Amino acid sequence: MRVIEGVRGRIVVRTILRQARENRAGFGLFVCRATFSVALLTLAIGEDVMLKTTESIVAGALLLAVLAACGSGGETSDPAAGAEMLANGMTVGAQIEARQGGFKTFGKNFKTISDQLKSDSADMAAVQAAAATIADTATGLGDWFPEGTGPESGVETEALAIIWEDGADFATKVSDAQAAIEGLNLAAQSGDAEAISTAFRNAGGTCKACHDKFRLDD
Numbered sequence: 001m002r003v004i005e006g007v008r009g010r011i012v013v014r015t016i017l018r019q020a021r022e023n024r025a026g027f028g029l030f031v032c033r034a035t036f037s038v039a040l041l042t043l044a045i046g047e048d049v050m051l052k053t054t055e056s057i058v059a060g061a062l063l064l065a066v067l068a069a070c071g072s073g074g075e076t077s078d079p080a081a082g083a084e085m086l087a088n089g090m091t092v093g094a095q096i097e098a099r100q101g102g103f104k105t106f107g108k109n110f111k112t113i114s115d116q117l118k119s120d121s122a123d124m125a126a127v128q129a130a131a132a133t134i135a136d137t138a139t140g141l142g143d144w145f146p147e148g149t150g151p152e153s154g155v156e157t158e159a160l161a162i163i164w165e166d167g168a169d170f171a172t173k174v175s176d177a178q179a180a181i182e183g184l185n186l187a188a189q190s191g192d193a194e195a196i197s198t199a200f201r202n203a204g205g206t207c208k209a210c211h212d213k214f215r216l217d218d
């Protein structure tokens with residue numbers, strides 16, 4: 001029994017040293033892991049020298065507390081995530097936030113059009129303004145995904161890595177959407193409800209086609 005506990009203690013010490021070597025990037029995470037390891041070690045030694053049960057319980061509680069504190073962290077809590085500068089002068093974090101803002105604009109204005117199309121007395125001016133906003137926003141779509149703004153950045157994003165692995169297909173999805181959105185805007189400005197309905201369904205299909213392959217499922 002003693003021998004087993006001693007071995008366990010040595011393994012824990014070795015783990016701490018390995019983590020110290022590996023953890024050049026996230027010092028916070030290292031402290032977190034090291035504390036966790038020390039708590040484990042305390043527990044192992046506690047059992048080894050047959051400390052009172054209460055002391056083992058205290059060590060166990062410490063272990064749980066540290067586990068809980070560290071569990072909520074992980075790579076994404078790195079405060080430096082997203083701080084890298086892109087060639088366009090924006091940080092990775094700002095770029096991701098801007099594109100999510102762009103998509104929110106799509107969503108909000110799409111809903112306006114959808115609501116109006118369902119209504120018996122559609123507010124055509126609202127439809128036209130929404131379609132123009134979507135068309136305006138969509139001109140930048142192709143620039144919203146510079147290399148380095150994927151999930152590997154550590155910033156929360158629903159963009160999948162496959163965007164940069166299958167860039168040709170992604171570019172096609174971008175231009176399909178831009179064309180359909182331009183069609184929606186033209187239809188909206190014409191004021192023809194029938195044409196707007198058709199163009200709206202068409203544009204919606206291009207949103208979905210991209211989401212199905214390139215966006216994380218909800």
Ligand code: HEC
Pocket residue numbers: 096099100101103104106107110156157158159160170173174177181203204206207208210211214215216
């Ligand atoms: C070329 C691909 C593509 C097209 C086209 C596209 N999307 Fe998206 N959309 C994405 C990706 C990728 C994300 C995830 C972005 C992120 O989290 O960084 C997203 C996110 C969103 C979000 C969530 C934004 C947020 O963070 O809250 C909404 C809403 C949305 N899209 C609506 C639309 C609508 C409406 C259209 C069509 C007019 C559309 N999208 C067209 C790829 C696309």
